[in-house]
Amino acid sequence: MPHTDGSAQLTSALDAASRGWHVFPLIPGDKRPALTDWEPRATTDPDRITAAWSAGAFNLGIATGPSRLVVIDLDRPKHPEDTPPAHWAEHGVTDGADVLALLCDRHRQPFPADTYTVRAWSGGTHLYFAAPEGEPLRNTAGDSARGLGWKVDTRAVGGLVVGAGSTFNGHPYEVTHDAPAAPLPGWLAGLLRPAPLPPQKPIRVALSGRGRRTAFLRCAVNGEVERVTGSGEDQHNNALYIASVALGQLVAGGELAEADVTGWLLTAALQVGQGEREACRTIASGLRAPGRGAPAADGRGMSANPIPPLHLYSVPSDPASAPAPPKRERPRTAWTADQLMAADFPEPKWAVPGILAEGVSLLAGPPKVGKSWLSLGLALAVAAGGQAFDSVPVQGGPVLYLALEDTPRRLQTRMGKLLGSQQAPAGLTLVTECPPFPQGGTEAIAQWLDRNPDARMVVIDGFAKMRGQAPQGVSAYDADYVSVGYAKRLADHYGIAVVLVHHVRKAGSDDFLTEVSGNNGIAGAADATLVLKRARGQADGILHLTGRDVDEAEYALSFQPASGAWHLLDGPVSDHTVGDTRATILRYVRAHPGSKPKDMAGELSHVDIDTIRRTCARMAEAGQLTKDAGGRYYPDTDTRTHGTPEVSELSDCPVTPPDQHERPGQSKTELSGLSGPIDGERTAR
Template sequence: MKTQLENALAFANNNVKVFPLSYNSKSEQILSSWKNEATTDVNQIRKWFENTDCNLAIRTGNGLAVIDVDVKNSEEGKKLILEKLKEFPNTFTVQTPSGGYHFYYRVDRLVKCRVRVHEEIDIRGENGYVVGPGSCINGKFYEIKNNVPIAQATESVYSFMEGCVQTKQRKIISSGQYLEGQRNDYLFRMACSLQSKGLDDDAICSAISIENEKKCYPPLKQSEIERLCKSSMRYEKGNLTIKNEVTCTNRYTACELINAQEDESLEIVENMLSVGVAILGAPQKTGKTFFCIQLADSIVNGTNFLGRKVVQGSGLYLAFEDHKTMIQKRLKRMGIKPNDQFVIDVLKSNSEFDLNTRIQQEKEINPDLRLVVIDTFAKIRKSIDRDYETEYKEVSSYHELAFQYNIVIVLVTHLRKEINVDQPFDAIYGSRGLTAGADSILVMYKRNHISNSRQLSIQGKDIPDDEITLVQNENCMLVVSEDEFDEQIDDNLSKVINYIVENKNYIGSHDALCSKLKLNIRGKGLQTLLKKNIDLLKDSNIYYEVLPRTSKARQMKMTYLGDEAL
């Protein structure tokens, strides 16, 4: 079982606030105001839970809600939730000491705390909390029963939290109708689609009015329909193409192409990023967000990026993974100067996200848009299929969009854990269709877990293959390193860190670990080495502690915190 500190850090790592409770208590407070003092600050969390026996509390609200199922008085709540789980997304679950359950969900709307919303079921939302995993009540523990990421709540989950009858909602959804929260988005998309096909304005309004009456529950007011249609008509009206009509507007002879004056340069960043779609792959905690922010800032200001010339223009950063506060901290730490042409959207995961419409909206404000970053691509993937044809088609659609607006679209993605430094592009998740559809591919990685530098491999159409070594300065800005590789790091320490990262944890004596890894030092020497490099261990996301002495040799514990599931 994880320690309270490990559990608390896992939640904090996912922007969920925590705070301590008294030992063996669900309500006895240690803080003067848990609502104000609950935090994700790692240093404060260590002070609370390191070498203490406090219980852990999870602050709900601000994007988190928990379904609290009790079984003290009856099994009705448990029976109901087990039936409903067939409709709900798989999510992080904790079993309480009494045999009840806490089901955690990410929410993008206000969810209030409610008591007995169903038989033996409470909802913990805004200004609430639940006792976290690892906490102890009368010798029994709150235990993690389903250790998966916290899922985004669906409409069925929201209705359950509100106490609605689910059968009615299933009937509405199955008959193709749209509920509150879905109506405006559906009708606006429909209006934009009709506008792109060239329908007359009056015809669009009539069609949307009919759709509203037939498919929206309850229907929107006519004034809202008119406003919605008017908004869709801001975009350029298209032309409906007749299927059998053949037009070749882009036919050239080789003579015409050779003698014609070249169009605007396709390179946005010299020998790195061209107009089209680019894939940036990097493992977690490598600095890919800092990389993207620095890239956008360079393009917006027209300054060199990693020593390479850029085409100046505005930048749009779509942040699907970070909260506003985290991005704000990074901008300040990097010393990014305020600029209205550097636009950041803080968004929720959405497979229906309409990038085309968002680009159109931005170009109305900033016509010189040059860069769009999607961090991360997984948050807007249209399909769960990972075969060549599906992924090639999906990336190609972004390629066409980029050329339509003469921009570069950067799709940020993660890498597999095992990276072949000779073939780094093979580490990108997915089939080869993903990279085949891209115009540029960038992979940023560390050669080993304790490396201070990062390797950036570059590959693209009409771009020379290249690899450069980068380091982060004190402001987390990336700079090109003159040294090709890192300074020499103790071989024994390197072996230990690589072992912990791969195996996640170790509990035992220092001597046993020396023997296991065939180190050329003994237990006392290893203990001294680890204490001396405690900051390096923290930078590698490894928590190290020496446990109290028992009748046996003194034990120590090392835990890797970089791949927490929450």
């Protein structure tokens, strides 16, 4: 069982540091880092280690790269169907230890057991070795190109292992052989080192034909080939997969042949040292990624599933062969007064009930306040059909997230923290590059929406990158209004929520609307404006909200650094932005209107009656309470609506809006688990 005071984990961390191993805290009882940038922050400093583990019973993470370690992880099958491939099974292999023993026999070497050894929670084994000099070794996984074999992973530069003294699923990591880490045997180092690459030659794909369409295809193919050939040493496979998924869009649309794409990408993969079998498997996986769909009977159909088109490819088709886009009824724009009063309009569609309705919502805030964490968390919740802010139920549907100021690695890290152990929703499409609205961005987003008719939300996280150049000869107000107008037309035509993530001015203001960067044209064109501001007291942020279909309100939020999630706090904002004494008085007076200071003394037993009187008087002066002639205090106003269970506390909209219906098999996952930025291929489990 874990020691809840962290003493045992601290002892293990100090022991590891004394061996020269760089350590950092993992989430208690878990295998994920409790902090971001864990590798550069890993340390051998006893004072820093003591301070960290004195704060809680954190599991122990060891950064293998800075520690100059190579750890061989001998795993065991996780379930009865987890059986070895035929080429291992024919030798009687049942787990990772058997694979390593077989390799030792083949190379006429003894089993390398005389080294520091840890038994993992699952019964597997971690063998610790000192890394060899020369070219650093990288992580490997199973039967990959440089891997040792089935159920055998290695952790070196860029990896981490869970150290002894940690627990997972109630089972401990225990030292079974307390010896110094032996040097990695030379024959194993030789197996783990990549083969020398052949001479590099630029790969250029020539496509026959003329015109804009052919030029676009040629640019797209060569761009993805260069993605693979230009990838870093430990990013080849990831780059190959991304390129395969991206070009898979063009295969699914009948623009390219699957055999051609496979050949081009395989040539690029072999040039950077990928194994042919592994590369073919990665390419096939990318081309058939979930949601990509197969060509229809006419060879040109694109699946309506929420496939992530990595660049929102908008292939210009020949006019004669272009498939007709789905027809959408043009909304009526004129009525007589009696017709308008007799018309029956549907309720607004809500992406997040009470907060994000159909139309354009502007989410603004100062730099580094957490806007991107908030918007990505909302996108994950809506795509999965979970709970926004860990408390607001939302119905699921495809979501497009344009992360124009992020890299794929940063997105992966953030999603890893937000998702925790939950599965990533296939309905969320993430894109890091898109042309500005006037230069084709509007068309690219519209085509994604055509392919995903059930889409509920589009998030544009860096709105400034989508605005494009202002039209010549127009005022700044008109230019800002026009830039939001592109998004407004998309939102109105498709009936979805479009969220524009933007900045605020450096100068503060009593009116949160005037803080939006730019002039009033941006906020004026948007249907709703949300401003996230830092707060004092128990709250980490205050979300100010106003709009055409939402009530003006403000909500107190708390930020969970370990999971990257923003949580909605119960009660009025004032309860969370004042000191503990004032917050207690507010809650008491709200529950007992007309109370006097002496009535509150029982609730504030640690505060003397004179302090309570002075605090109440100051709160009345500040407008937080009202006082009658008899010295009784009353709450000022209630900032939250307390309705029936069928009404959201956020507004008068139903918890489940009328347009949102339960979808078969829809996930009810809550996206608020604690986790850290690490993927499965980098952690020894």
